[in-house]
Amino acid sequence: MKQGLFRIIENKHLPDTVMQMRLEGDTSAITAPGQFVNILLEGKFLRRPISVCDCEGDVLTLLYKIVGGGTEQMCGMQVGETLDILTGLGNGYDLSMAGDRPLFIGGGVGVPPMYMPAKKLIAEGKDVTVILGFNTAKEVFYKDEFEALGAKVYVTTVDGSEGIKGFVTDAMMEIDYTYFYTCGPEPMLKAVWRASATQGQFSFEERMGCGFGACMGCSCKTLTGYKRICKEGPVMKKEEILWQN
């Protein structure tokens, strides 16, 4: 973990209420895809945890959905402004288990953390497939970006207005994969856990205090003991997850 000041070099609207922010700073603490950062915002007490979408050289890309006061404030920030950010938080995805045909499954705001690991595995020559799940066509984002990486992309929408009608699990049935990585709302994760044909890794969300393991605010029970989502997580392996409800 590192604390650093990052300068905003882009803050633009994607479809619906999703924003893309790119920042410049010391990214050396980011050691694995699937980690997150924790952002201090003026006038807010707790930092805002946001998953890393991409990190290339000293440029950090974050995608965030405007859901409350904190993200509204981020939306209003201008290029050139700086943010105090803790980087390199959480364990991230372990890509060594991907096999030749890894599958990435992102739902809604769970889409961004799929980008960096997919990009890395494509660079390693893997045959990467991505499923992006949304409620409706106007929410769809990052389809082109994943395609530009060279991934085979499936979009699912609940109302059928784009791609496959239904849930990400409906697309999973058609795909032959060696391993999977997923992030999204908990009901989706649970459905993926049930529908999956292989082992895989899941990224979880929880309200956090510190984001670096000090406060025990985001603990969860797993089959391998108690874990802090922010420290031993947010990524858990399929075989260790203990669903609470």
Added chain:
Amino acid sequence: MAELKVTLCGIAMDNPIIPASGCFGYGYEFAELYDINCLGSFSFKGTTKDPRFGNPTPRIAECTAGMINAVGLQNPGVEKVISEELPKLKKCFHKPVMANVSGFSVEDYAYTCEKLDKEEQVGWLEVNVSCPNVHGGGMSFGTSPEAAAEVTRAVKAVTKKPIIIKLSPNVTDIVSIAKACEEAGADGISLINTLLGMRIDLRRKAPVIANKMGGFSGSAIFPVAVRMVYQVAHAVKIPVVGMGGVTTAEDVLELMMAGATAVEVGAANLVNPYASRDIVADLPRAMEKYGIQNLSDIIGIA
């Protein structure tokens, strides 16, 4: 040359700064970030007789100038704290540490304190009779003078190290509780624990926190801390450890002027992991600004 040394219950400290229990884990997470030996001491995560997972999540809620937590004393239990956490801590912290203890019965408190009292690394025992996040224990011992005194007597009977009783602000008469602890043999008083608070999620039309209510901390509660430290320090002869929303070196001076011998830093560590280190480093500047040569000179001066 600014003199930061203070003495708390007979134990000399390089400076009065103590990261508060629950905001600093068992220390070694922070030791990865900086040399925690710059601190006066620290109070480790509240420890109970048996292991505890704590409350369901969400356990955290944002507030203006603060936060609510309802962690519920998650800890591995006293046996594991002694066999696993303290040996890890020994490698990175070489000063007496404050052992924070909680319980669900008088016997629990005595059992856990007796075990930790025998540990060489432990300097003081901070007995938390003020946790707002557990049922049938914690705060219920700290809201009546009789119950707080009973815990104090039971713990004193089985320990040799200084016993500091950590009090809750969620009471009508803090002075009577502090005095009851002093009469029961407490060596010090620490306060304030968190204020009982609550937030409601407007979208879900339901409490943010699974446990509904939790402990409110952060800079917003600082004036309450100053007031209660002042009231207690003027009513008892034993030393007072002040805490509650401390964020800056100036806050430390203020709590000491109100009567605190040492000062704990809580929620600030969760926002800025370097907060306690930064406060220690900034104290000489703040002292010079207010013409203070020796920190112990200002204890209770206001």
